Amino acid sequence: MAQDEDPSIKHFQELVSEVADPTSIQIRANALVARLKALNRNANATTRSCKQATTEARHDMDQTHLGLQNLLYEKRHLEKEIDKCRQFASIYQDVPLYSLTEFKIMAPPEARSDDVLQNPHQLMLNRLSFELVERQRLDQRRKELTAQKEELLKQSKLKLATVESVKTQIESLMKAAADIQKKVDELVPALPPSTATTPAPS
Structure with missing residues (x-):
């Protein structure tokens, strides 16, 4: 028998191997069944808790991964813009x-x-x-x-x-x-030849 075996299983095995009073067996069996149900509930609760923690951890990891992808995209975009600025001839x-x-x-x-x-x-x-x-x-x-x-x-x-x-x-x-002048010349008669040397009035 394994050392870490649950005590309830051991009790069940002892119950089956013993020859005892049926009422006593019934009482012990009911107690053991109740114990098993409690253990089952605890196992289910632990499973649900682990699933919830796993889901939350996966969600956080997905968000972190998405943020990383966004940062990488922004980094590539900024590097392209820097290259454009360096190549720009103003x-x-x-x-x-x-x-x-x-x-x-x-x-x-x-x-x-x-x-x-x-x-x-x-x-x-x-x-x-x-x-x-x-x-x-x-x-x-x-x-x-x-x-x-x-x-x-x-x-x-x-x-x-x-x-x-x-x-x-x-x-x-x-x-x-x-x-x-033309009209004056027409109106004034021509002077005789003897006076031709006399200067004409200006």
Whole structure:
């Protein structure tokens, strides 16, 4: 007989092997059956408890695995985005900027401090900002010059129109004077030959 055998089984075996009073046997048998039922209930309860713990542990493990899969997916996604950013060719690389020497001379002092000049990233940002400000300033200046040019052209057209008007009036006056001179010549008789040397009235 195994050492870890349940005592109830041993009692059953003793009960079967003994020749005793039937009432005593019945009482002992009922007690043993009750004991067996209790053991069976305990075994079922333990089984249910183990199943529940196993189910909860499996659920926790599934959740952990799902979280791990999500993290791995996010990691792969971020790595792809990082690669895209590294391969991205920004337009700033093709923008013609003031040279570094010109920037150091022309930029405001706060944009070209020693700390900025030691930081390549901040230096590039400041150079781009300075380039933008300069282009906006030059664009504004170009607009002002264009407006001045248009105003000068407008004034020139007005003066040209005035000159043309005066020219037309002068031509009209000259034509009228020529007509008057012609009529005067027709009205004044020709002078005799003896007085031909006398200067004609002007």
